[in-house]
Amino acid sequence: xxxxxxxxxxxxxxxxxxxxxxxxxxxxxxxxxxxxxxxxxxxxxxxxxxxxxxxxxxxxxxxxxxxxxxxxxxxxxxxxxxxxxxxxxxxxxxxxxxxxxxxxxxxxxxxxxxxxxxxxxx
Numbered sequence: 001x002x003x004x005x006x007x008x009x010x011x012x013x014x015x016x017x018x019x020x021x022x023x024x025x026x027x028x029x030x031x032x033x034x035x036x037x038x039x040x041x042x043x044x045x046x047x048x049x050x051x052x053x054x055x056x057x058x059x060x061x062x063x064x065x066x067x068x069x070x071x072x073x074x075x076x077x078x079x080x081x082x083x084x085x086x087x088x089x090x091x092x093x094x095x096x097x098x099x100x101x102x103x104x105x106x107x108x109x110x111x112x113x114x115x116x117x118x119x120x121x122x
Contacts, residue, residue, distance in 0.1 A: 038082050046081050047091050048119035051101065055110045065102075066110040073106075095119065 001009075010016055037046050051068075059066040078088045092108070095101045100115035101108050110116060 042122070043081065043083050043087055044091050044094065045120050045122050047077070047083075047088060048095070048100070048116045050077065050080060051095075051108060051110065052113065052116050052120065054108070055113070059110065064111070066113070068108045068110070071106045072108075 037049065041049075054068050054070060054072070055066045058068050058070040060069050074088050074092070075085045078085045081088065092101065092103055095116070096103055098115055098119070100112050100119060101110055
């Protein structure tokens with residue numbers, strides 16, 4: 001969108017100023033939370049939190065399971081968390097052993113939100 005068109009839109013719809021300000025504040029809070037997590041929490045806790053966030057945003061409930069509908073490679077998860085793909089893979093396998101998730105070729109399935117939450121709070 002061109003800058004002039006955007007300014008015209010804001011002039012016509014003043015309520016967008018407030019909505020955009022709230023959106024920006026929310027994004028800043030999320031960014032500060034991520035920076036704090038990166039500096040203070042172990043990888044397992046950060047990964048569990050990220051998987052829960054993905055399940056909330058992209059999850060499809062199938063009985064007791066939540067299938068994350070977003071095809072996200074372990075490399076992508078690693079980049080989100082500031083870790084290596086190998087470490088993310090190790091942690092996910094640990095989650096799988098604990099019965100929190102099931103790893104499928106291109107998807108993650110959350111088996112137990114409670115177990116993920118416990119890992120996230122460690």
